[in-house]
Each structure stands twice: as structure tokens, then as C-alpha cells.
Amino acid sequence: MNFFRGTGKTGPYFEGWYFKHQNRQGQTLALIPAFHIDREGRRTASLQVISGGKSWWLEYPEAQVSRRPLQVQVGQCSFGSRGMELHIRREGLSLRGALGYGPLTPLRSDIMGPFRFFAGMQCSHGVISMGHSLSGTLELNGERLDFTDGIGYIETDRGRSFPSRYLWTQCVWDGAEQGSLMLAIATIPLPVGSFTGCICSVLYQGREYRLATYRGARIEAWSPSGAAIRQGKYRLEAELLNEQRQPLRAPVEGRMERTIHESLRAEVRCRFRQGDRLLFQHTEPCASFEYSQAD
16 A cells, blocks of 8 residues: 555646544544646645634645655645644644554555556546544644544545546444445546546445446436446445535646535435345435536
């Protein structure tokens, strides 16, 4: 498992990592460190911080970025497979503390499947951990966030730009029927024309169910209110019930100049069926959800 794959890249290029944390009290915090190169070769880094009610954007020069196989450091913040340490003091944002991660839950194979070999892919997605335990506390603008016994999730994106139109949702939950899922649907440009594809992983009761275009999945519906996909006897529905959107920046040809919106504490109802059998139905109040369509 490698956190950073952009060694030797020239622009336009971006690579970012999504670290999400949630606790039993419903507190959530996500951090997105990223590295980007524009068409002119200008190299910068950024860190986006997202809470349930606000988001912050921080930019850093390349000199304040360190990349190693299992760790990324931006400014005085480090992120790795065993946890993260934060020291941020900017106008309007004070965030400090450290969190430890339990064993990560990577997928057995690359979520992109054969798409990972397409040299012209606009954006490639990766899942680093479908779920892991948390320990430790953070302090965000004077508020104490205790994530001990909470759940974490980590994924990554890299390429030139985010798709012009896409939907993405993720949720992880514990309890008697613990599970985790990630679903992404996007319009993929081709040298001539485009197509709409999906990737999805459902981890439930110790088994991964992989639904993807490269495995024959069909997208039955997708919109700002959710999606439904079918692959053979399996059908997944993700319905957005409520959201609290925060603005984020996304890459366009390596420059973080597109505004998107994410709900870090969306209420999403998921139903997963095998034929006529309902494998599970779960409504998650701390799901992540994005739907974006470029102008």
C-alpha cells in the first residue's frame, strides 16, 4: 500500500487523500491533504478541513510538503497508516491533537479494476481503508472531539481533474450488523465522446461485494438525491434523506479552482438486495455525500 504515487509526475496533476473520522456521539471531521501541479509546472499543496458545520482551505508551498510511502506531511500536520498529528493555527481555525488508527481494512484488489490501466483516465480512485478503529482526541476551535472507539475511513484520488459530473457517497457503521460502503458514479471522457461508469464496494459481515462497470454493473438512476445500481442478482440503492453541505475545492487540470459541495453528515438510507432477499437496510446519519455537475 502506497499513499503517494505521484513521484516524477509533471503537470497537470493532483493527488489527494481523504481521512474521515466519526465518533459515537455523531461528531465528524474529515481532512484532505493534497498535492497539485498546474500546466505551468507550479507545485503547491493544500489541506482542507471539514466539520459538520464548516470547512476551511489552507494552501502551502511545496517546500512544506513531505511524501513517504506510508505518510504524507503538509505543514505541521502528518497523515499516515497508523494515525495523524495536527498542529494548525490560522485565522479562524485552531486544530491540534493526535489520533491513532487501528488496523486498516484495504480492499483485496484495486477498486478501479482494469480502468487503472487506462493511461488517459481523468481521475483514478483508490480505497485505503474501508474502516478502522480510532483512538485519541482533537481540539477544534476550543471544542474537544473525542474519537476514542470511533470509526475511520481513508481513500484517495489522483489524476488531472475531477469528472465534470459525478456522485460519491461513503458510510461506515458498527454494531451487530457492521458494514461499510463506497459508491462513485461519474461521466468519463474519452478521446471521442464519453460514458458513465460506476465503482462500488460493499463490505458486510466480513465479505466484500464489488459492483462496477467493469463487472457488468448497470446504473439504473443517479441524481442529486441518490442512486441505484444493479449487477446480476445484486442491487444497491443509496437515497439521500438530509444533508448539510460545505464548500470544498476540487482540481481542474491540476489547479484547485472548482467549487464543489460535500455533506460530511448526510443522512443516507442504503438498501442492498440479493434477488428478492434484503441483505441489509441501513440509515446512516454520518454519511459523506457529494453530487456535482460542472457548469
